Amino acid sequence: MAIYQHILIAADFSQHNQQVLQRAHQLAQQHDATLSICHVIEDYPITDFAYEPMIGVDLDMRDSMLQSAKSQIAKLAQQLTIGTDNQWVEFGSTRHDIVRIADENNVDLIVIGSHGRHGIQLLLGSTANAVLHHAHCDVLAVRLQDN
């Protein structure tokens, strides 16, 4: 019996992303699992809403960010032969929306990159950490060789 049937990559666009993609791809092959990919753009308000005329710019900027992220995810997905139905790019809260996407699609393993963190970075936490705490399925943190 396959241990994992649906593996979700929580991708970022760091230079180390390839390590996460490669590991998830190997695991999906080994477990004969479906592979999906998602990217959540943390939803901070970009402009100060006291300046009403900025709202238009804000919306344009959000749309531009979303299109850029979708295009990058599409390239990564193509590299891993992941179809369009298994790609999700959204604005939202990384910790909650990665877990929600996993839940909604019966994902049983989330694969995410993990950077070494020390001092204040450790206190501030990380996406991997947040996903680990909130996920309802297993989480594989791939150690990125950045330190």
Next chain:
Amino acid sequence: MAIYQHILIAADFSQHNQQVLQRAHQLAQQHDATLSICHVIEDYPITDFAYEPMIGVDLDMRDSMLQSAKSQIAKLAQQLTIGTDNQWVEFGSTRHDIVRIADENNVDLIVIGSHGRHGIQLLLGSTANAVLHHAHCDVLAVRLQDN
């Protein structure tokens, strides 16, 4: 090529431990990897050293805890046919010593149980969280069904 060659179980003795053991065992079989097991007893001073006569009791208590933990780990190891050379039970700091044992034995995947945490528990962190931050290899957090 096998993705993981040496998988280390960071065991605790909770009722959910079997989920972690089973997952690690399945993965080790699937990856044809060596399987090891460790348990680190968090090293708090048990007694107040202002009371010198207590030191003897403290040492006895530590020894008794160590023996009990070794015996429990030996049972789990036997269940998974892990030899005595691949079992480690120590007093120390869970976050540092699990990572040290992994480093010293060329472990490339640590498997650890992860409890859902909320509120103050989230702030206090968890062993899985600490290991995730400090490990130099990949970490698989197995979601325990305790909430």
